[in-house]
Each structure stands twice: as structure tokens, then as C-alpha cells.
Amino acid sequence: xxxxxxxxxxxxxxxxxxxxxxxxxxxxxxxxxxxxxxxxxxxxxxxxxxxxxxxxxxxxxxxxxxxxxxxxxxxxxxxxxxxxxxxxxxxxxxxxxxxxxxxxxxxxxxxxxxxxxxxxxxxxxxxxxxxxxxxxxxxxxxxxxxxxxxxxxxxxxxxxxxxxxxxxxxxxxxxxxxxxxxxxxxxxxxxxxxxxxxxxxxxxxxxxxxxxxxxxxxxxxxxxxxxxxxxxxxxxxxxxxxxxxxxxxxxxxxxxxxxxxxxxxxxxxxxxxxxxxxxxxxxxxxxxxxxxxxxxxxxxxxxxxxxxxxxxxxxxxxxxxxxxxxxxxxxxxxxxxxxxxxxxxxxxxxxxxxxxxxxxxxxxxxxxxxxxxxxxxxxx
Numbered sequence: 153x154x155x156x157x158x159x160x161x162x163x164x165x166x167x168x169x170x171x172x173x174x175x176x177x178x179x180x181x182x183x184x185x186x187x188x189x190x191x192x193x194x195x196x197x198x199x200x201x202x203x204x205x206x207x208x209x210x211x212x213x214x215x216x217x218x219x220x221x222x223x224x225x226x227x228x229x230x231x232x233x234x235x236x237x238x239x240x241x242x243x244x245x246x247x248x249x250x251x252x253x254x255x256x257x258x259x260x261x262x263x264x265x266x267x268x269x270x271x272x273x274x275x276x277x278x279x280x281x282x283x284x285x286x287x288x289x290x291x292x293x294x295x296x297x298x299x300x301x302x303x304x305x306x307x308x309x310x311x312x313x314x315x316x317x318x319x320x321x322x323x324x325x326x327x328x329x330x331x332x333x334x335x336x337x338x339x340x341x342x343x344x345x346x347x348x349x350x351x352x353x354x355x356x357x358x359x360x361x362x363x364x365x366x367x368x369x370x371x372x373x374x375x376x377x378x379x380x381x382x383x384x385x386x387x388x389x390x391x392x393x394x395x396x397x398x399x400x401x402x403x404x405x406x407x408x409x410x411x412x413x414x415x416x417x418x419x420x421x422x423x424x425x426x427x428x429x430x431x432x433x434x435x436x437x438x439x440x441x442x443x444x445x446x447x448x449x450x451x452x453x454x455x456x457x458x459x460x461x462x463x464x465x466x467x468x469x470x471x472x473x474x475x476x477x478x479x480x481x482x483x484x485x486x487x488x489x490x491x492x493x494x495x496x497x498x499x500x501x502x503x504x505x506x507x508x509x510x511x512x513x514x515x516x517x518x519x520x521x522x523x524x525x526x527x528x529x530x531x532x
Contacts, residue, residue, distance in 0.1 A: 244415065245365055245374065245412075245414050245415060245416075247367045247369065247370075247372070250372075250374075250393055250412050251367050251369065251370045251372045251393065251395070252370065252372050252393060252394070252395035252408050252410070253370075256395075256408050257395065257397050257406050257408055260406050260408055260432040260433075260434050260449075260451070261399075261402075261404055261406055261434055263432075263434070263449065263451070264404070264434040264436060264449045267330060267449060268436070268447070271330075300317070300320070301317040301318045301319075301320065302317060303315040303316070303317045303328065304316055304317060306327075306470050307470065307474065309474075311331055311332050311333070312329055312330065312331030312332070312474065312477070313329070313330050313331070314327065314328070314329050314470060314473065314474065315327070315328045316328070316466065316470065319453060322455070323465075324428075324453065324454075324455055324465075325453070325466055325469070326451065326452070326453040327450075327451070327452045327453065327469060327470070327473060328449070328450065328451045328452075329448075329449070329450040329452075329473060329474070329477065330447070330448070330449050331447070331448055331450075331477065332445075332446070332447050332448075333445070333446060333448075333481055334438075334444055334445045335444055335485065336444060336481065336484045336485060336488060337437075337441065337442050337443060337444055337445075337446075337488075338405060338435050338436075338437040338440075338441050338442075338446040339441045339442055339496070339498055340484050340487065340488055340494070341435065341446065341448075341480070341481070341484045342396075342398075342405050342407070342435055342497065342498065343494045343495060343496055343497050343498070344480060344483050344484045344487055344494055345407065345433065345480060346396060346407065346495070346497045347494050347495050347497075348361045348362065348363060348375070349495075350483070350487070350492070350494050350495075351483075354479065354482075354483035354486070355479065355483075357379050357380040358377070358378070358379055359378040359379060359380060359387055360376060360377065360378040360389075361375065361376075361377045361378070362375065362376050363375055364376055364391075364414055364416060364417060365414070365416070370395055371395060371396075372393050372394065372395040373393065373394055373395070374391065374392070374393050374412065374414050375390075375391070375392055375393075375394060376389065376390070376391050376414075376417045377389065377390045377391075377392070378390075378423055381424075381456070382468070385424075385458065386422075386423060386424045387422070387423050387424070388423060388424050388425075388426050388456060388457070389420065389423040389424070389425055389426070390411060390425075390426050390429055390454075391411065391412060391413065391414050391417045391425075392409050392410060392411045392412060392429055393409065393410060393412045394407065394408065394409040395407075395408055396408075396497065398441075398497075398498045400441075403436065403437055403440070403441075404434065404435065404436055404437075405434070405435040405441075405498075406432070406433070406434045406435075407431075407432070407433045408431070408432050408433075409429070409430070409431040409432075410429060410430045410431070411426065411427055411428060411429040411430070411454075413427075424456075424457050425457075426454055426455065426456055426457060427455070428453075428454055428455035429453070429454040429455075430451075430452070430453050430454070431450070431451070431452045432449075432450070432451045432452075433448060433449070433450050434448065434449045435447075435448045436448070441498060450473075450477070452473065
């Protein structure tokens with residue numbers, strides 16, 4: 153089986169040959185040149201196909217991914233991003249471009265430290281309000297043209313506070329929750345949030361939640377998550393990469409997630425694909441990972457692709473986020489009290505084997521479609 157020549161090249165060769173047959177004295181040379189080009193082009197196309205077939209037989213899928221990754225690094229930065237186009241055509245997810253970096257984890261931890269410092273300062277002074285941005289950060293924002301808006305208090309409860317701020321250039325908000333739990337351990341809470349199999353049991357809104365692929369370098373994972381949305385809206389699906397880190401020395405845990413595209417999970421007409429999504433969860437134990445009590449900071453934003461006005465979406469998210477956190481808390485208590493087996497992500501390595509990738513499998517039947525409440529939206 154031979155590959156077809158590019159249409160433009162084939163048309164030029166055909167035109168040259170026709171001109172050679174009908175042309176004057178120089179037509180014979182032009183026809184000869186056209187025939188020679190046809191011959192050389194055909195040989196090279198066949199040779200390229202043979203090489204591709206040979207590599208397909210010699211190398212496994214994981215090996216081809218490594219080869220493609222190396223080629224991507226060599227072509228990286230060239231005009232047109234030929235490597236990204238090549239990767240897309242080959243149906244390969246390029247981890248060098250999409251994995252969550254150490255810097256992203258550290259930014260979330262630094263934000264938690266800043267909030268803790270400001271919170272302690274205001275507690276000592278007896279002032280109960282959200283701490284403002286440090287002077288240096290405010291000045292930096294002014295230099296950037298005020299791209300980051302100030303936080304606005306939305307909810308102030310005993311065990312958590314919720315803020316929001318507009319995302320510049322959009323009709324959306326970014327949300328932040330700072331809270332405390334004293335009846336579960338940080339290890340239990342962290343593990344329950346990461347365990348996809350257990351979440352399918354305690355979260356009735358989940359239609360599908362599967363790990364698609366894992367990264368051998370960073371331990372990042374790509375997940376496909378499908379969730380019910382309030383009736384009569386279509387269910388939403390997310391493809392996102394996540395990475396977690398547990399710093400025993402500094403007594404902190406962090407989980408960062410953001411939306412990506414993956415060739416093995418094309419968009420489905422059954423769901424509405426959410427392409428803009430970010431989530432950062434930082435957990436600070438009061439004492440240790442295995443003693444009750446911790447503070448957490450959740451920063452979240454997404455674009456659920458709804459047609460509702462901004463204030464409606466804001467109300468849905470503002471009420472849905474505390475609901476999700478309480479469901480997560482109750483699931484942790486249930487796992488603790490009933491001794492439900494949950495994978496320990498702190499003791500185990502993020503990735504135990506180097507080349508395996510867990511393939512997504514079709515989800516179970518979509519039970520109780522549209523039966524969820526009007527303000528129940530999920531956060532992974």
C-alpha cells in the first residue's frame with residue numbers, strides 16, 4: 153500500500169508532463185525532469201512508509217512515546233511548533249509540555265504561607281477580616297496593569313471562609329476557601345480526596361472518574377472526570393492533569409490540577425467539555441499527618457460553559473463549593489469510623505511502575521440523570 157503524493161506536488165508534476173508532451177523544443181527536457189521527479193518522490197514516499205512500519209513493529213507504544221518526546225525536545229521552540237503538530241497527529245500526549253512543574257506546587261504552598269502569616273497577624277490584633285495583599289504583591293499587580301482583582305468575602309462561617317475575585321477579561325470568578333477540620337487527620341482527608349475509586353462510592357454526581365495516563369518523571373496523572381450538572385443542563389466532562397506532593401519536613405501537603413487535552417479522550421456529544429479548569433488544595437496539619445486537626449486552602453476556577461448570567465453561576469459555585477467540602481469531610485469520617493480501605497498516597501510512591509498507563513474504561517450506566525439539586529457542582 154502506497155501513500156499518496158501531496159495534491160500540489162502531483163498537480164505540478166502532471167502539469168509539467170503535459171506541458172512537455174504538448175510544448176515546443178524544450179518540452180522534452182521538461183517532461184524528462186517531471187518523470188524523474190515523479191520517480192524520486194515515489195521512492196521517498198515508499199521509503200518513509202517502510203521506515204514507519206518497521207519502527208511500528210520494533211518498538212512498543214511506550215518506546216515510541218520516548219522517541220517522540222526526544223524529537224519534540226529537539227524541535228521545541230522552532231516556528232510553528234512543528235513538534236506539537238506532530239504529536240497531535242501521532243495521537244501522543246506530550247508530558248514535557250503538560251506535566252505540572254515543581255514551581256506550580258511551590259506557588260500554592262507559598263500562597264498558603266502568606267495567608268497564614270496575615271491571618272495570625274490579624275488574630276493577634278483582634279481584627280477579623282480577610283488579610284489584604286502584601287504591599288510588594290500589590291505593587292507588582294499595579295505594574296501589570298491591575299490584572300489581578302482584590303478578593304471579596306462571600307461567606308464567613310465558623311470553620312471556613314469563602315472569597316471570590318473576578319478573572320480579568322472574562323465573566324468568571326476565581327474562588328478561595330480557607331478552613332479547618334479538627335475531627336479527622338490530614339492523611340485521611342488527603343487520601344480520600346485522591347482516591348478515585350472511593351469517590352465513585354461517596355459522590356453520587358460522578359458518572360465517570362478514571363486515570364488515563366501517568367507520568368514517570370513527576371508522578372503527574374491525567375484523569376477523565378464526568379459529572380452530573382443541575383437539570384436540565386447536560387453533564388460536564390473534564391480532562392485534567394493533577395500532581396500531589398507531601399513535604400514531611402515542612403509539614404504540608406499540596407494537590408494541583410488543571411485542564412489539558414488528551415488524544416485518547418476526544419470530546420463527546422453526550423457531555424459538555426470544560427476546557428478551563430484549575431484547582432489547588434494545600435493542607436497544613438496542626439501537629440502531624442496522623443493527628444486530628446488541620447487547616448486547608450482551596451483555590452478554584454473553571455468555566456462550566458453555561459448560558460446563565462454571571463450572578464447565577466456565582467451563586468451556584470459559592471453554594472456548591474462548601475457542599476462539596478462537607479461531602480468530602482463526611483466521606484473521610486465514614487472511612488475513618490467504618491475502617492473503609494482507602495489507598496495511602498502519602499506512604500506509597502506517586503507512581504509504582506514506569507511504563508504502565510491505566511486505560512480509561514466505559515463508565516457504568518448514568519443513573520439518576522438530572523436528579524441532582526440546583527446548586528450542586530463538583531470540584532476535583
